[in-house]
Amino acid sequence: xxxxxLTFDTYAAEQATAEVNLHADEAWKAAAxxxxxxxxxxxxxxxxxxVWSELGNLDVSTHEARALGAVFVQAKKExxxxxxxxxxxxxxxxRKGGNQAVWKSLIVSGSEGA
Numbered sequence: 001x002x003x004x005x006l007t008f009d010t011y012a013a014e015q016a017t018a019e020v021n022l023h024a025d026e027a028w029k030a031a032a033x034x035x036x037x038x039x040x041x042x043x044x045x046x047x048x049x050x051v052w053s054e055l056g057n058l059d060v061s062t063h064e065a066r067a068l069g070a071v072f073v074q075a076k077k078e079x080x081x082x083x084x085x086x087x088x089x090x091x092x093x094x095r096k097g098g099n100q101a102v103w104k105s106l107i108v109s110g111s112e113g114a
Contacts, residue, residue: 025063029067032055032068040075040080047088081103082103
């Protein structure tokens with residue numbers, strides 16, 4: 001892949017994330033970010049399944065589930081988490097075993113080097 005193609009792919013991904021973020025429910029986004037923050041304070045590594053589990057206990061919803069990506073980007077900007085470059089299989093049946101990124105907490109001690 002050329003640098004030009006990589007730059008375009010990165011730009012396209014950023015645009016897609018911004019677009020789904022625009023259409024997601026504001027209360028849901030706030031709750032999702034709070035969930036990431038809470039998880040980052042309790043565990044060394046976080047995946048989307050963890051956030052969905054936290055959100056399942058709340059009375060919030062969004063029609064744009066892909067906006068969780070934008071929530072992770074915001075949490076990264078707030079220095080709560082960072083990417084690990086690793087993925088694991090999703091446990092939720094709606095994802096049919098698709099991959100999900102593994103994020104590392106920048107808050108919980110013991111997340112270094114794993």
